Amino acid sequence: MQHFAPTVPFALEVCGLVKRFDRPAVDGLDLRVRSGEFYALLGPNGAGKTTTLRMISGLLRPDAGTIRVVGIDALADPVAAKQVTAWISDEPMIYDKLTPLEYLEFVAGLWGIAPALAGPRAQELLDWLDLVPHANERCEGFSKGMRQKVALAGALIHDPRLIILDEPLTGLDAGSARQVKSVLRDRVRAGGTIIMTTHILEVAERMADRIGVIAHGKLIAEGTLEELRLQAGKNGDRTIGAGEGASLEDTFLALVAEQAAAA
């Protein structure tokens, strides 16, 4: 795996991001994720997490705001931004009729990776994710966990600087989830940057360097778990149990309750 030396202080800079559907889904969001950081984005259902990540990945055009990915203006030069980004959703984006190896060849082709690099890299990823015995089987019979691992291999084949994951652990069994988490940790150790949404707060608590809490399309709190506890303890609903020593779950609920009360 390639080791990334940070070329810019922030792998992701989002400023004043706005997206409206029937109502504002993302409402003037500001977000900065440091290079080499594991950032967890939390929020209740409908808070605007997925919309935000889809705009960062170039899958949705924002109504207003700016997005910079590894210093690249993602709205002015989306192709260059996509070159260094990977997107993984909770529904694995794979083709049933292709084998994992063929899938990786296709993704490498899409990202324009030279076969001499992509071939060995694919073998490495398949090995890493225990997919070698199934490398030449069509994906149509795979379990959810295996499909997600194939999608993850596809996302990593071009050595992305920024990996964006939307609920990647949904529906995975304990073994597959551990494997995915291990791959993501290794990625961060190698200098990659990860931004991930999850409803499994324990995962965010244990893996994330910093956590952002989003509600009603706005970032309402951000920091390490300790910083969030302090913030919730200062302003939050103490009946939920926020404050020093509180779990992330309590802290998160206190912050969201505070935001709901303010709204």
Added chain:
Amino acid sequence: MTAQPGSAVWFAHHESRLAWRDWLAMMTAGRRKRLRRVVIAIAIFFIFMHFVAYWTVGRYAAATPDKATLVAISSSVLLSWFLMISQAMESTTRAFYSRSDLDLILASPAAVEKIFAVRIITVALTMAMMALPLAAPFIDVLIALGGWRWMGAYGLIVAMGAAATALAVGLTVALFRLIGPKRTRLIAQVVAAVIGAAFVIGLQVAAILSYGTLSRVSVLQSATLIAHAPDLGSVVWWPARAALGDVTALAGVLAASFALLAAAIVTVAPRFGEYAIIASGTGTTSVRQAQRPAAFRPTSPRSALRRKEWTLLRRDPWLVSQTLMQMLYLIPPAVLLWRSFDDGNGAYQLLVPVLVMAAGQLAGGLAWLAISGEDAPDLVASAPVPPRFIVRAKIEAVLGVIAVIFAPLVAVLAIASPWHALVTGIGVIVAAVASTAIQLWFRSQAKRSQFRRRQVSSRFATFAEAFSSIGWAATAAVAAASVWLAIAPGVIALAVVTGAWCMSPRQV
């Protein structure tokens, strides 16, 4: 709702409510506000079809049950019945394999045979309900001009629906037992498509071999066939006699059809649940090993996309059967080409529109698969490739398949008649590009497995694609005789495509 929960009537109410809402959603594309427009459009179409019916069958209103008439009516009945069997097989296969609510039903303590009996009856009713609106204008005209005796035709359609369903259920269950649940899904759908096309194609091939024409009517009106047909008193003519108002024949046909349906229900319904469970326990897929070297081939994003489309199409026999089944209709022109190879230009003139039409229709289906039926849209959209490159690669994939299929036919035609080959070649390209463009303008996000419901997403696109193919086929046919005369149909075809572009939500 007064029916006892779990009773057959209760299930029938549940099924009819779902069927009605499904139909409504299909007709209005999920927008209830469109209902009034849909009703008006259907009414206008229905009235228009009465004029068409007056023009086509009006002169037969006073028909008497002589052999020629009985042959003509029986052939029409048989053709419609084959189509009904085809549709009924599709529905029956869905009943086995569609998991939408089967798990809920099978997990409940309700009597499974009741729900499946209701479902088989629903299939029979659906077959009749699908045929009635299409046949009604013709029957109405015959009633108006020939008297109430033609009312028997309505009864005949109900009987045909029942018999077609009984046969379809029997065939599907036979396949299930013969080749197992894993293969039945695909084979049943292929068989259904072949049954639907077989009668028309068979008549056309017979017409070509006997008379050198694509017209199947020439076979049905031939003195040889009429001379070899059974006597007037034969039971074979009962359906035709029923349509002509023979009450005894109608009662016989209805009784036989309902008896068949009842037998199918009694035999199959109690075991339907068991079959459905077996079908669900058998994945539709098996572990398939690809035989290829591990080394990656050098490729560009565009060729990666093209290769992916071709691989997915090649590896999905169901999709191949659905899309390339249209190729069955190329068999008659191919036979005509083979038979008329030394005969001169007359026959080639017939080939031009058939090939152009087939190319347009096939390109439309393939374009939908490549453009709208993308199973990993986010993956492709998140790739560092400009969207226009992605679209271009997919169009190239579609046109590549069209080229592979039609180039040999055009090449053979070129040896026999270079002019006709040139016109056909241009027509094939234009029709394929037009259909692909329409699919591109009206693209929507869907799963490839929803291919059969692709018309639902935009009826406008479906009609535009059909009329464009017809328009280019007509243009090519006229152009083969006179280029100047082809300007008028060409302008109309172009207007159809331009109109589709103007009405499309995405004017790419």
